[in-house]
Amino acid sequence: MKVVIIGGVAGGASAAARLRRLDESAEIVMVERTGYVSYANCGLPYYVGGVIADRAELTLQTPERFRERFNIDVRVGSEVTAINREAKTVSVREAETGRIYEEPYDKLILAPGAAPVVPVAASLDSPRVFTLRTVEDALALRAFVTEKTPRRAVVVGGGFIGIEAAENLVEMGVETTLVQRPAQLLKPLDADMAAFVHAEMRAHGVRLVLGGSLEAVDEEACGLVVRLGDGEALPADLVVLAIGVAPEAHLAAEAGLALGQRGSIAADASMRTSDPDIFAVGDAVEVTHGVTGKKALVALAGPANKQGRIAADVICGLNSRYGGSWGSSVIKVFDLTVASTGLNEAAARAQGYDCDTVILSPGSHAGYYPGARPLTMKVVFERDTLRLLGAQIVGAEGTDKRIDVLACAMQLGADGVRLKDLDLAYAPPYSSAKDPVNMA
The missing domain is CATH 3.50.50.60 (FAD/NAD(P)-binding domain)
Structure with a gap:
């Protein structure tokens, strides 16, 4: 064969x-x-x-x-x-x-x-315009940043790659503006949870232009100019296109x-x-x-x-089957960890679910143990059956662990009642005694 x-x-x-x-x-x-x-x-x-x-x-x-x-x-x-x-x-x-x-x-x-989506407005054949899909893309962008020491960058797109690119450019000392057509970053999140991400990025110096549409990228003597639909012109030494794939x-x-x-x-x-x-x-x-x-x-x-x-x-003759995708994901945003699984509230309602949500704020671990930091959790469930439809968590350490527990519970068909009965490990340095996915 x-x-x-x-x-x-x-x-x-x-x-x-x-x-x-x-x-x-x-x-x-x-x-x-x-x-x-x-x-x-x-x-x-x-x-x-x-x-x-x-x-x-x-x-x-x-x-x-x-x-x-x-x-x-x-x-x-x-x-x-x-x-x-x-x-x-x-x-x-x-x-x-x-x-x-x-x-x-x-x-x-x-x-x-x-493949990265490159709109006609940005199809400029310039060594200053980058996408970030392959190793060759990363090598080229890294070389440009280290060798040319750009002062200003514009990242277009507020998904995973756009946010990670913006964060890493800022960490390299590049003044960075992130342009996003929707009014929020990270489509898997609801607007109320995305607000934490917006605040974190702004706190670290990223300028956010939310609801901004890209009209053109022009190359001029001084460098690049990113032109937006409202007429604003953003000067840039480099542009990263992370609009989507x-x-x-x-x-x-x-x-x-x-x-x-x-x-x-x-x-x-x-x-x-x-x-x-x-x-x-x-x-x-x-x-x-x-x-x-x-x-x-x-x-x-x-x-x-x-x-x-x-x-x-x-x-090879085995009877394997793919059971579907739940979209479980996690991303680092400066000092935050942001994770989600399943449907957010907006998506669940758009799909016709009669759903409700619960928002919880456990600590990353027991409050009496030093160093605890807050987490914000939003769990989406079907109103009548209590079936779990999705979850979003924004916080510090422990965010990834909790989203994985919720993802496993959801994929195995647990409802809200069974979720509270899960027998999970607990110790003060690792979990909160009042944690809804770690009841102790």
Whole structure:
């Protein structure tokens, strides 16, 4: 059996390693258009800010190690340009030589990921305009900041990457403005919880322009000028575009595979596409939302890793299924930790749920033990059944632990009554005796 994998990083690399563990005789070829096949993309902003000092720390597996450890043929700097389903081949172009060749497959896994959204208003071919998706993007931005010592930056987009980029630029001494079209940062949060994030960023010197729409990025003699819809002009030495991502599904579309919402790749619970010999995993794939049961796009590394392993299992004859994505996430925002899972209140109401919320303020640990800091928790539940629909937490240490407890409870079907009966560990340095997810 020969399996060709298009794309590495989370989904593709996980699929490759799992395939080898299940089948020692399979021929596995992984084609990755960048120079890095398996890297910590969530760590890229922290390399820009110097928190991760050694670029080698970003690389989880090198092509050489994949070959030596797993006997996998990894071809970086190569891009698949077409899929021929009838002949069961893919067309591959080598970036360095320009050579194009056909690679046959028995099974094909698509793991192309999602591409940064670059609006026409910002499609300026300037070395001062950056996105932050690949290792090469992070290297370029880090080099610019350290070598050119820019004074002012504008980050466009208030999601995970935008916030992390803004934080790390500030830590590098760059005066930073963050422009966000919606009136709040972090879409997974409700407005009342996002307010804590706004205050934290402003306290650390980030200027927020909420409700600001990008009209143009112009290059002038003095540098860049970011022009907004209300007429405001923001001078900048560099611009980071973090507006969002879109599924990179053009290969699937051109090959005639069924597509899902926003042009994503449609796949079933076994990660199989409309072609039984082609699988798809990661950010380009439409999944089932764990709360609503409806189709959704969830661009996170955790689901991509799981999907890669499931595709490998199914190819090797195992009955693995992907149970859906709940969107559990956590992000560092200067001195805060911000986490969420499931639906926020606004999303739950938009989906038609008759829901209610409870807002709680436990300490990070017992108040009588030194160093306790407040947490703010918002739990969304269905009014009649007390079914958990989602949760958001903003605070200090312990935020990640509590969101994980709530995520597990929600995914296992616990309602509010069962939640209070959970038997969890407690000690004064770690938990609050009055913690609603750690009743002691």
